Amino acid sequence: MRFENLEKELKNRNINLSYQRLKILEYLAHNQCHPTVDQIFINIQKSITTLSKTTVYNTLKKLVEEGLVRVINIEDNETRYDIVTEDHGHFKCENCKTIFDFNVNLDSFSINGLDNFRILDKNIYFKGICPECAQVNEKN
Amino acid sequence: MRFENLEKELKNRNINLSYQRLKILEYLAHNQCHPTVDQIFINIQKSITTLSKTTVYNTLKKLVEEGLVRVINIEDNETRYDIVTEDHGHFKCENCKTIFDFNVNLDSFSINGLDNFRILDKNIYFKGICPECAQVNEKN
DNA sequence: ATACAAACTTGTAATGATTACAAATTAGGT
DNA sequence: ACCTAATTTGTAATCATTACAAGTTTGTAT
Structure with a gap:
């Protein structure tokens, strides 16, 4: 994902330009923290006070369809969005x-049992405790 | 997961025995098709006509907590449940x-950027087209 | 620049999965 | 057989997401 020209990136993908779409894409590019719909909505609403949450949903759906954005489903009650860069894994x-x-090379591991399957999308995620939280726990 | 004695399996995990719990666990053991809550509910309701969907939710939550069952989150609008056997990947x-x-050896690939992270759970899933559907498409 | 059709945004209402909760029932230990 | 604690049940509440229709904006042709 090149960030220099998000407008062009949209046009290349047959996504018509609108102020809202550009701002949402900009937000995702500048905040690569895997935000939820609410986080995106609340933050952009600060600059576009009339923004509707429906627009955020619609835009994200479009961006996902066109391959600019990726959905992250780790927990069943929160959907997060990730601007597509290269293949990588997620740790929650x-x-x-x-x-x-x-970083993970998704083609490096040998799998067994998927002969003749057409693989279009690969996802990997881990769960556990991050170094900071692990350190705090030790002190207790 | 050994299926010979599901009752014992429950007791080992500090899960009190109840008819509903046993039937749900049995269903998962005999139908390893990654069912949704609705599928589980509708099928078991045939034999336990008073079954409540809340019970299915409660039981699954307990089984997941105790590590007998695993949650599968691939699509954001459908949660599926999988009786834990060994590490494996899912293809939708x-x-x-x-x-x-x-089959996939989740320890085989080299990852980069998780030093000092305590990894407790690893998940991998692919999406694409299965051989049967691919064949049908070719004919069109 | 102007006009028009198509596309996009907005707000409200509907949907659907999941959770909260309290009353009724059941299980396990004495 | 009894008693307490745990479980089940049904209804109501919650929350994320989608449907829809009206209003607004955009892109294009003139």
């Missing part, structure tokens, strides 16, 4: 709930 | 929606 700390990225 | 066909298991 069960204590502070932060989601960290990690 | 985007056409027929079936979820297939595949």
Whole structure:
């Protein structure tokens, strides 16, 4: 994902330009913290006071369809969104709930039982305790 | 997961025995198709006509807490449940929606960027088209 | 610049899965 | 057989997401 020209990026993907769409994409590019719909909505509402949550949902749906954004489903009650960069895994700390990225070559491991399957999308995520939370726990 | 004695399996995990719990666990053991709450509910209701969906939710929550059952979150609008056997990956066909298991050694790939993270749970899933659906498409 | 059709945004209402809660029932130990 | 604690049940509440229709904006052709 190149950030220099998000407008062009949208046009390339047949997504018409609108102020809201650009701001949402900008937010995702500048805040790569895997935000929820609410986080996106609340933050952009500060600059676009008339923003509707429906617009956030609609735009995210479009961005996902066009491959600019990726959905992260780790917990069943919260959907998060990630601007697509390259293949990477996600680690969610069960204590502070932060989601960290990690590098992984998704083609490196040998799998067994998927002959003749057409694989279009690979996802990997871990759960556990992040270093900071682990350190705090030790002190207790 | 040994299926010979599900009652004992429950007792070992400090889960009190109840008819409903046993039937739900039995269902998961005999139908390893990654069912949704609704599928579980509708099927067991046939034999326990007074069954409440709340019981299904409560029981699944308990079974997950005690590590007998695993949650599968692939799509954000459907939670599925899987009786824990060994580490394995899931493949979801985007056409027929079936979820297939595949073997993968979750310790085999090299990851980068998780030093000092305590990893408690590893998940991997792919999406794409299964062989059957791929074949049907070719004919069109 | 202007006009028009198509696309986008907005707000409200509807949907659907999950959880909260309190009363009734059941299980396990004495 | 009794008693307490745990479980089940049904209804109501909650929360995220989607549907929909009206109003607004955008892109294009003139």
